[in-house]
Amino acid sequence: MNAKANKNHVTSIEPAYYQAITEAIRKEAAKILKDETVVGVVGYLPGRRKGTASPALVTTVEEAEKLIFSPACVNNLSVYLTKAKKGVLKQGKVGIVAKGCDMRALAGLMTESQLQREDLFIIGVVCPGVYGFGVERTGTLTDANIARKCRECTVHMPEGADVAAGTHTELADLTPEEAQELARIEAMPQAERWAFWKEHFSRCIRCMACRQVCPFCYCEQCLCDKNRPQAVENSPRPAGNMAWHLVRAMHLAGRCGGCAECERVCPMDIPLNLLNRRMAQELKELYDFEAGLTPVDKGPLNEYKENDDQSFIK
Amino acid sequence: MHGEHIKHDFEPKIVAFVCTWCTYAGADLAGTSRMQYPPNVRVLKFPCTGRIDPVFILRAFQKGADGVLVSGCHPGDCHYMAGNFHARRRFAAFRALLDFVGVDLNRLQFSWVSAAEGGKWVDVVTELTERVRAMGPMPEFKELEHEEQWSTFAEATVDKSGAINTPELKEAYDSIG
Numbered sequence: 001m002n003a004k005a006n007k008n009h010v011t012s013i014e015p016a017y018y019q020a021i022t023e024a025i026r027k028e029a030a031k032i033l034k035d036e037t038v039v040g041v042v043g044y045l046p047g048r049r050k051g052t053a054s055p056a057l058v059t060t061v062e063e064a065e066k067l068i069f070s071p072a073c074v075n076n077l078s079v080y081l082t083k084a085k086k087g088v089l090k091q092g093k094v095g096i097v098a099k100g101c102d103m104r105a106l107a108g109l110m111t112e113s114q115l116q117r118e119d120l121f122i123i124g125v126v127c128p129g130v131y132g133f134g135v136e137r138t139g140t141l142t143d144a145n146i147a148r149k150c151r152e153c154t155v156h157m158p159e160g161a162d163v164a165a166g167t168h169t170e171l172a173d174l175t176p177e178e179a180q181e182l183a184r185i186e187a188m189p190q191a192e193r194w195a196f197w198k199e200h201f202s203r204c205i206r207c208m209a210c211r212q213v214c215p216f217c218y219c220e221q222c223l224c225d226k227n228r229p230q231a232v233e234n235s236p237r238p239a240g241n242m243a244w245h246l247v248r249a250m251h252l253a254g255r256c257g258g259c260a261e262c263e264r265v266c267p268m269d270i271p272l273n274l275l276n277r278r279m280a281q282e283l284k285e286l287y288d289f290e291a292g293l294t295p296v297d298k299g300p301l302n303e304y305k306e307n308d309d310q311s312f313i314k
Numbered sequence: 315m316h317g318e319h320i321k322h323d324f325e326p327k328i329v330a331f332v333c334t335w336c337t338y339a340g341a342d343l344a345g346t347s348r349m350q351y352p353p354n355v356r357v358l359k360f361p362c363t364g365r366i367d368p369v370f371i372l373r374a375f376q377k378g379a380d381g382v383l384v385s386g387c388h389p390g391d392c393h394y395m396a397g398n399f400h401a402r403r404r405f406a407a408f409r410a411l412l413d414f415v416g417v418d419l420n421r422l423q424f425s426w427v428s429a430a431e432g433g434k435w436v437d438v439v440t441e442l443t444e445r446v447r448a449m450g451p452m453p454e455f456k457e458l459e460h461e462e463q464w465s466t467f468a469e470a471t472v473d474k475s476g477a478i479n480t481p482e483l484k485e486a487y488d489s490i491g
Contacts, residue, residue: 193415197416237461282407308402312419
């Protein structure tokens with residue numbers, strides 16, 4: 001570990017820091033695969049191009065030695081446990097490499113009984129941040145190339161994981177871009193807000209990448225795919241787009257862990273996480289709910305109190 | 315016996331999503347008691363306010379409603395024990411979302427009307443109708459419904475008569491013919 005990393009706040013995070021996490025992940029993954037604690041580990045393997053990583057399910061010790069963690073490990077792997085690799089959970093306990101934001105998704109999925117804690121071995125990563133999109137993917141992570149969500153990260157420490165890899169390090173003096181943007185939109189007059197979102201949503205091509213990548217969009221049949229009766233028009237036209245994004249935001253309200261994967265995968269650069277953030281903020285204000293690292297009994301929209309605010313109801 | 319019929323310039327379309335156990339019975343009571351209220355409201359009956367999905371409200375706006383009313387049993391009176399408690403939280407969140415994307419919340423009214431409150435039903439409907447009438451038609455969602463993805467492109471390249479008016483496209487079009 002270099003001298004800088006011993007301090008909590010640094011101006012850039014060197015590759016050595018990620019290398020240390022990589023070593024820890026490899027060691028742990030090899031160990032749990034060897035003693036057959038788990039049947040497989042969901043983690044990251046190096047991508048074909050430099051500065052990339054791709055998610056993978058590794059099942060042997062040899063493969064586990066190739067696992068990595070770098071700022072290019074942007075994906076939220078929990079989506080593999082509700083969708084693509086859902087079947088693997090039937091074979092036994094699964095290891096998963098999780099950053100703080102991914103762990104919030106795991107906790108949410110446990111809340112909704114989609115996962116069981118005892119079926120998982122969570123290798124938590126003490127994550128200082130990952131690359132944003134469209135940035136230079138060089139060795140060090142700095143203010144210039146960190147992802148927007150990481151600027152306001154509150155879950156650097158993956159508390160509640162089975163093991164944690166890395167030591168606590170954060171970048172200093174990051175601008176909270178997302179919070180600023182949110183405040184800017186909220187301060188707009190109503191007509192301008194409508195124009196802002198209308199412009200963004202009318203670019204949507206309805207590729208449904210936001211849905212595919214979301215760990216919480218695990219319904220077998222999506223409401224928005226149904227016709228007869230059709231709830232949301234499913235061709236990429238402005239009317240259906242607006243409805244789709246409102247329905248998406250509504251269905252994620254009180255569940256979203258804030259991994260911002262929807263925004264990352266959006267090919268049309270629609271700031272989807274702003275909607276999620278706004279809903280999270282509202283539920284915090286109204287019902288004092290925040291997505292956390294540990295599962296809860298019920299989400300805020302699945303429970304109620306008799307004295308909930310009803311000032312808006314006549 | 316009949317109230318004075320006033321001719322207005324604009325008659326708003328109001329869609330009311332009501333629960334069958336309370337508000338529907340309340341509206342029925344208003345009717346059987348011969349109470350007068352604006353005929354602008356279209357009542358849609360649901361088992362419970364808990365069944366009323368925010369999608370319904372969006373759809374109503376898209377298909378031409380100028381105002382939406384959601385009404386059900388008072389808290390604690392739900393036929394299904396807790397449907398309206400859940401609905402209350404959901405709609406509180408949904409209101410915030412609509413506000414965030416720039417929809418005027420004055421067009422959306424929530425109320426509790428019990429089976430005995432025919433008078434309250436009349437008040438709620440009258441107030442909402444008059445408020446929406448004063449606000450005028452709701453253009454936002456209806457405009458979206460008629461827009462196409464390429465509309466900005468089309469505006470730039472096609473004039474009002476539908477003819478292509480950029481030289482590049484014209485050339486391409488001519489080369490096909």
